[in-house]
Amino acid sequence: MSVEKAVADAHRREWALVLAATARVAGDIDLAEECVQDAYVAALEAWTREGVPDNPGAWLTVTARRKALDAHRRARTAREKMPLLVVPDEADGQGEPEEIPDDRLRLIFTCCHPALAREAQVALTLRLVCGLTTAEIARAFLVTESTMAARVTRAKKKISAARIAYRVPGPAELPDRLDAVLTVVHLVFTTGHTAPIGTDLVRTDLVERSLELTRMLRTLMPDEREVLGLLALLTLHDARRATRTGRDGRLLLLEEQDRTQWNRTAIADGTALVRLGLRGGRPGRFVLQAAIAALHAEAPSYAETDWGQILSLYDVLLQAWQSPVVALNRLVAVSLVCGPEAALAGIEELERDGRLAGYPYLASTKADLLRQLGRDSEAATAYRAALALTENEQEQAFLARRLSALSPQPDTPR
Amino acid sequence: MAQYLILIYEREEEYASAGPSVFNEVMDAHNRFAEQHAGKLRGGNALKPTPTATTIRDDVVTDGPFVETKEALGGYYLIEADDLDEAIKIAKNCPARFGGVEVRPIEVFE
Numbered sequence: 459m460s461v462e463k464a465v466a467d468a469h470r471r472e473w474a475l476v477l478a479a480t481a482r483v484a485g486d487i488d489l490a491e492e493c494v495q496d497a498y499v500a501a502l503e504a505w506t507r508e509g510v511p512d513n514p515g516a517w518l519t520v521t522a523r524r525k526a527l528d529a530h531r532r533a534r535t536a537r538e539k540m541p542l543l544v545v546p547d548e549a550d551g552q553g554e555p556e557e558i559p560d561d562r563l564r565l566i567f568t569c570c571h572p573a574l575a576r577e578a579q580v581a582l583t584l585r586l587v588c589g590l591t592t593a594e595i596a597r598a599f600l601v602t603e604s605t606m607a608a609r610v611t612r613a614k615k616k617i618s619a620a621r622i623a624y625r626v627p628g629p630a631e632l633p634d635r636l637d638a639v640l641t642v643v644h645l646v647f648t649t650g651h652t653a654p655i656g657t658d659l660v661r662t663d664l665v666e667r668s669l670e671l672t673r674m675l676r677t678l679m680p681d682e683r684e685v686l687g688l689l690a691l692l693t694l695h696d697a698r699r700a701t702r703t704g705r706d707g708r709l710l711l712l713e714e715q716d717r718t719q720w721n722r723t724a725i726a727d728g729t730a731l732v733r734l735g736l737r738g739g740r741p742g743r744f745v746l747q748a749a750i751a752a753l754h755a756e757a758p759s760y761a762e763t764d765w766g767q768i769l770s771l772y773d774v775l776l777q778a779w780q781s782p783v784v785a786l787n788r789l790v791a792v793s794l795v796c797g798p799e800a801a802l803a804g805i806e807e808l809e810r811d812g813r814l815a816g817y818p819y820l821a822s823t824k825a826d827l828l829r830q831l832g833r834d835s836e837a838a839t840a841y842r843a844a845l846a847l848t849e850n851e852q853e854q855a856f857l858a859r860r861l862s863a864l865s866p867q868p869d870t871p872r
Numbered sequence: 873m874a875q876y877l878i879l880i881y882e883r884e885e886e887y888a889s890a891g892p893s894v895f896n897e898v899m900d901a902h903n904r905f906a907e908q909h910a911g912k913l914r915g916g917n918a919l920k921p922t923p924t925a926t927t928i929r930d931d932v933v934t935d936g937p938f939v940e941t942k943e944a945l946g947g948y949y950l951i952e953a954d955d956l957d958e959a960i961k962i963a964k965n966c967p968a969r970f971g972g973v974e975v976r977p978i979e980v981f982e
Contacts, residue, residue, distance in 0.1 A: 620977045623955040
């Protein structure tokens with residue numbers, strides 16, 4: 459393996475570990491980041507000279523921590539100026555690999571602290587935990603690099619100025635704080651899974667990153683059932699990745715997808731995780747969503763899906779998580795169990811509720827129900843509303859096809 | 873240790889229309905809060921309502937508060953806390969029945 463490849467691999471796999479362990483010594487995230495970056499640069503040279511070490515992560519951590527300590531020695535006053543995080547450990551960074559504490563959880567809980575805006579949490583997690591560059595994050599979220607850089611800088615300043623602690627929350631706060639972490643990781647996945655804007659439906663890099671993050675969380679918190687739930691959910695969704703678009707890049711609905719192409723190994727893995735997550739006490743929202751995804755994944759066809767059980771899972775989910783998006787998804791199950799008329803009544807209720815105003819799937823679901831009921835002219839209006847709200851070109855094309863397949867509307871200009 | 877200001881923003885008109893019993897309840901709640909966090913409190917005051925405010929901007933003196941909003945700054949506590957989590961924990965106990973509170977770290981100039 460070439461040294462470049464070894465360094466790139468270590469960057470992908472070990473970044474969070476190295477940065478988290480270095481942050482403890484550096485006492486400041488910016489300094490830690492700088493030292494970790496320097497360590498990767500140093501690795502390229504040292505590994506070319508001396509060969510790739512057995513434990514690249516430990517090598518990088520020791521090197522980065524030493525750089526952080528040097529920086530502190532050079533500027534003793536820096537510690538007072540940077541009140542963030544823990545008091546730097548005077549451990550000299552020479553320790554054996556097993557002595558370096560695994561601080562990745564502290565790092566991710568800090569990045570996802572509720573005092574930070576959601577978009578800042580996402581940006582910080584990708585920057586600090588995944589080691590993505592600001593430019594890469596900016597590309598993934600389709601904002602300019604300077605916008606993203608400002609967002610990251612603002613968030614880091616707040617961590618430092620407001621003294622957001624570098625710590626894993628205690629048992630009392632853990633459920634809420636963990637939920638915030640899982641929400642961020644899920645958001646990274648959904649952004650990748652259905653890119654909100656642009657020409658491609660899926661952005662694989664974000665999907666991969668979110669899966670890696672969830673696997674990391676599972677290793678670090680093996681007893682948290684919601685972590686299992688999220689891993690199951692992402693695994694099951696991702697098992698359908700290859701079939702979500704046709705050869706021409708066209709969006710395919712669940713009912714149109716070629717189920718023989720679904721990744722059966724991933725489905726078996728995801729389903730096993732769901733079973734594990736359902737064990738013991740009331741399941742949380744991620745386990746329940748994964749259970750629903752598992753039923754879809756195991757169904758031989760759309761028509762033969764166990765819609766009754768899916769509907770009862772949605773009922774439980776809606777109690778655990780009163781989200782209008784869940785309510786909307788539940789209505790799809792209602793339409794298959796009780797018919798489109800019953801679901802349409804629920805849609806109208808959601809419209810009055812108002813929280814989903816601007817959410818394209820509310821309009822597109824309504825359109826679909828109206829189409830099934832043969833109310834084509836109302837369906838056309840709803841499809842147009844959905845079209846105006848979505849910015850993903852594949853989804854726009856799909857809605858446009860649906861719209862043009864309706865019977866001609868003499869009363870509405872086209 | 874760091875210092876934070878808990879700023880209490882509430883809808884003034886609700887106090888204006890509330891009776892003495894509400895006022896007493898609020899005072900009791902603040903007394904309880906002050907007692908509960910006595911070790912962390914470094915100061916605090918209620919402010920007179922915004923009609924008593926005078927704004928000075930570019931040397932021009934005008935009546936009224938700096939910004940007209942539904943919720944006005946009605947009082948504050950200065951607290952000491954290890955970090956934001958502790959400050960938030962304290963601020964969550966701060967009474968603000970007609971609004972909410974904002975937590976701001978105190979700037980330290982070196």
